[in-house]
Amino acid sequence: xxxxxxxxxxxxxxxxxxxxxxxxxxxxxxxxxxxxxxxxxxxxxxxxxxxxxxxxxxxxxxxxxxxxxxxxxxxxxxxxxxxxxxxxxxxxxxxxxxxxxxxxxxxxxxxxxxxxxxxxxxxxxxxxxxxxxxxxxxxxxxxxxxxxxxxxxxxxxxxxxxxxxxxxxxxxxxxxxxxxxxxxxxxxxxxxxxxxxxxxxxxxxxxxxxxxxxxxxxxxxxxxxxxxxxxxxxxxxxxxxxxxxxxxxxxxxxxxxxxxxxxxxxxxxxxxxxxxxxxxxxxxxxxxxxxxxxxxxxxxxxxxxxxxxxxxxxxxxxxxxxxxxxxxxxxxxxxxxxxxxxxxxxxxxxxxxxxxxxxxxxxxxxxxxxxxxxxxxxxxx
Amino acid sequence: xxxxxxxxxxxxxxxxxxxxxxxxxxxxxxxxxxxxxxxxxxxxxxxxxxxxxxxxxxxxxxxxxxxxxxxxxxxxxxxxxxxxxxxxxxxxxxxxxxxxxxxxxxxxxxxxxxxxxxxxxxxxxxxxxxxxxxxxxxxxxxxxxxxxxxxxxxxxxxxxxxxxxxxxxxxxxxxxxxxxxxxxxxxxxxxxxxxxxxxxxxxxxxxxxxxxxxxxxxxxxxxxxxxxxxxxxxxxxxxxxxxxxxxxxxxxxxxxxxxxxxxxxxxxxxxxxxxxxxxxxxxxxxxxxxxxxxxxxxxxxxxxxxxxxxxxxxxxxxxxxxxxxxxxxxxxxxxxxxxxx
Numbered sequence: 001x002x003x004x005x006x007x008x009x010x011x012x013x014x015x016x017x018x019x020x021x022x023x024x025x026x027x028x029x030x031x032x033x034x035x036x037x038x039x040x041x042x043x044x045x046x047x048x049x050x051x052x053x054x055x056x057x058x059x060x061x062x063x064x065x066x067x068x069x070x071x072x073x074x075x076x077x078x079x080x081x082x083x084x085x086x087x088x089x090x091x092x093x094x095x096x097x098x099x100x101x102x103x104x105x106x107x108x109x110x111x112x113x114x115x116x117x118x119x120x121x122x123x124x125x126x127x128x129x130x131x132x133x134x135x136x137x138x139x140x141x142x143x144x145x146x147x148x149x150x151x152x153x154x155x156x157x158x159x160x161x162x163x164x165x166x167x168x169x170x171x172x173x174x175x176x177x178x179x180x181x182x183x184x185x186x187x188x189x190x191x192x193x194x195x196x197x198x199x200x201x202x203x204x205x206x207x208x209x210x211x212x213x214x215x216x217x218x219x220x221x222x223x224x225x226x227x228x229x230x231x232x233x234x235x236x237x238x239x240x241x242x243x244x245x246x247x248x249x250x251x252x253x254x255x256x257x258x259x260x261x262x263x264x265x266x267x268x269x270x271x272x273x274x275x276x277x278x279x280x281x282x283x284x285x286x287x288x289x290x291x292x293x294x295x296x297x298x299x300x301x302x303x304x305x306x307x308x309x310x311x312x313x314x315x316x317x318x319x320x321x322x323x324x325x326x327x328x329x330x331x332x333x334x335x336x337x338x339x340x341x342x343x344x345x346x347x348x349x350x351x352x353x354x355x356x357x358x359x360x361x362x363x364x365x366x367x368x369x370x371x372x373x374x375x376x377x378x379x380x381x
Numbered sequence: 382x383x384x385x386x387x388x389x390x391x392x393x394x395x396x397x398x399x400x401x402x403x404x405x406x407x408x409x410x411x412x413x414x415x416x417x418x419x420x421x422x423x424x425x426x427x428x429x430x431x432x433x434x435x436x437x438x439x440x441x442x443x444x445x446x447x448x449x450x451x452x453x454x455x456x457x458x459x460x461x462x463x464x465x466x467x468x469x470x471x472x473x474x475x476x477x478x479x480x481x482x483x484x485x486x487x488x489x490x491x492x493x494x495x496x497x498x499x500x501x502x503x504x505x506x507x508x509x510x511x512x513x514x515x516x517x518x519x520x521x522x523x524x525x526x527x528x529x530x531x532x533x534x535x536x537x538x539x540x541x542x543x544x545x546x547x548x549x550x551x552x553x554x555x556x557x558x559x560x561x562x563x564x565x566x567x568x569x570x571x572x573x574x575x576x577x578x579x580x581x582x583x584x585x586x587x588x589x590x591x592x593x594x595x596x597x598x599x600x601x602x603x604x605x606x607x608x609x610x611x612x613x614x615x616x617x618x619x620x621x622x623x624x625x626x627x628x629x630x631x632x633x634x635x636x637x638x639x640x641x642x643x644x645x646x647x648x649x650x651x652x653x654x655x656x657x658x659x660x661x662x663x664x665x666x667x668x669x670x671x672x673x674x675x676x677x678x679x680x681x682x683x684x685x686x687x688x689x690x691x692x693x694x695x696x697x698x699x700x701x702x703x704x705x706x707x708x709x710x711x712x713x714x715x716x717x718x719x720x721x722x
Contacts, residue, residue: 269470274462276459
């Protein structure tokens with residue numbers, strides 16, 4: 001090691017004679033460097049404000065409109081004049097808003113991780129078959145346990161059962177993701193990887209269908225409803241599992257921004273600069289599987305948020321630097337999911353519009369835009 | 382002599398395929414010292430990239446020992462290797478939306494702490510690297526806006542920001558225009574000489590490599606030769622590696638020429654550039670330059686004004702004022718020697 005650092009040190013402490021090692025004063029003076037640094041701060045602040053607004057709105061709006069002031073006071077622990085409002089807020093709208101915000105952040109982060117790891121702008125948990133894998137895990141856990149009603153949306157087995165379903169979903173996600181990524185490491189073509197992922201997804205999905213069709217009509221109906229996606233099915237009890245699992249998953253991404261940045265250059269460069277690529281890949285896979293698996297288990301296979309959120313976030317902050325991008329994706333994911341949830345609620349009056357109908361409307365144009373914008377078909381090359 | 386920055390003992394590079402080892406080159410003994418600029422030359426498919434990837438520890442060797450600063454590479458942590466070797470590959474750097482400064486900053490990976498925050502020393506190293514490649518002015522530009530040459534310089538700056546003792550580059554000049562190629566080779570040589578780096582670069586620019594490298598590694602058809610460029614020229618290794626029925630290596634000019642035409646004898650008289658250019662025209666048209674005229678030798682006198690010439694063959698005389706006219710004449714002159722047969 002001493003030889004190493006010595007040799008490196010020589011090169012380092014030998015400053016080029018042409019100039020000193022300081023930023024060009026002109027650049028600092030006209031504020032260009034400074035402005036570039038401040039843009040993310042502004043964007044993140046605005047997004048944070050938007051999260052708060054969307055969150056409050058998600059609690060205000062519903063079949064019964066509760067005034068904003070009352071919502072705030074209920075959230076602060078006060079008792080409103082109408083007791084039913086407190087029940088609505090605590091039992092329905094607060095869990096739903098928390099679920100929506102966290103799920104959006106989780107799906108966005110999982111999408112970002114996949115996009116960076118595969119250097120593929122269209123990778124996301126759904127396209128890579130992770131969501132289908134999670135569905136399979138859920139189906140096996142629920143049907144294997146021989147349960148009848150309500151199990152798919154959780155609740156039938158209590159917390160232990162919820163935990164088991166979540167674990168099965170994570171496992172299912174991982175089991176599908178690993179072969180897809182093994183294939184991905186041998187195939188350089190981004191489109192091919194996505195097609196492989198989609199085919200895996202279809203194959204797994206058909207296994208799930210076969211499993212589910214063999215059961216009662218009532219369960220099939222529930223399965224179809226689950227497939228529409230909803231943030232409304234997670235109870236406040238279940239949040240005790242949901243929140244920590246997603247926080248851990250998001251935490252993995254937040255703790256590895258430096259490594260994700262190195263991976264922007266590709267695995268060979270990342271390795272040459274000192275990244276333990278294998279360990280990083282496993283950590284990222286585990287994190288993304290947890291995020292996509294848990295969300296799928298509790299909210300259904302939600303499409304398009306995973307691919308759309310990272311792109312929109314990148315466009316807002318104007319950089320691929322994960323130190324900025326990860327917080328931006330978390331905040332934007334929360335905002336978009338809350339708004340999608342609101343749109344699903346408002347568009348259909350009392351009943352809920354299938355969430356996936358809304359997320360597809362947001363996500364599909366983003367995907368088309370990305371394909372069209374990609375430099376001379378670089379996405380296909 | 383001091384410890385080589387990079388060395389290899391009986392190093393076998395190649396691929397593993399279904400548990401079989403497929404070496405692409407014979408076992409190599411190599412050593413590169415700080416300050417030395419090595420060019421790796423060879424036809425496509427000769428194993429250049431495989432060797433460079435192995436030297437940069439991105440690919441595992443099939444056998445043998447790779448030493449970095451004297452230490453066995455297998456015993457080093459990846460982050461130590463990151464502080465010792467900077468890698469630059471052929472493909473265009475494609476990283477999405479980052480400024481050139483941020484891209485070079487990625488090279489600080491093995492030095493910065495867990496959070497990836499760049500300190501004062503890191504900023505200084507980044508500016509130093511940008512300065513070394515002459516890309517100070519590109520710092521704030523988006524990497525996507527840069528030309529291929531600028532982008533390649535930023536990528537080299539990124540490798541320099543690692544503050545390595547060794548720089549490994551796989552065809553860094555591949556996508557560059559002629560001017561940028563010359564500039565880049567000059568830069569690599571300067572980095573070796575001024576900053577004491579051990580630089581290993583593969584290239585297809587034989588001409589440039591022969592003019593700028595201290596040492597040439599020559600690979601072809603499973604063979605490997607190392608030496609000063611002039612020694613390899615002298616021993617005929619270049620002709621053996623690259624020559625073919627259609628291509629000849631001109632030892633005197635250290636360049637390759639197409640073997641064309643019948644090689645009828647010609648001689649050029651005159652001074653300076655005019656004579657050189659007239660000779661170039663005749664060679665392109667398949668005439669062979671000879672020292673002494675004999676019967677059937679085309680004698681061209683170049684000059685006195687630029688482009689003017691006078692040609693004589695078997696008593697027939699022609700003259701003109703552009704090289705295009707000379708080329709037409711050289712192409713259309715009837716070949717009596719062959720028509721007689």
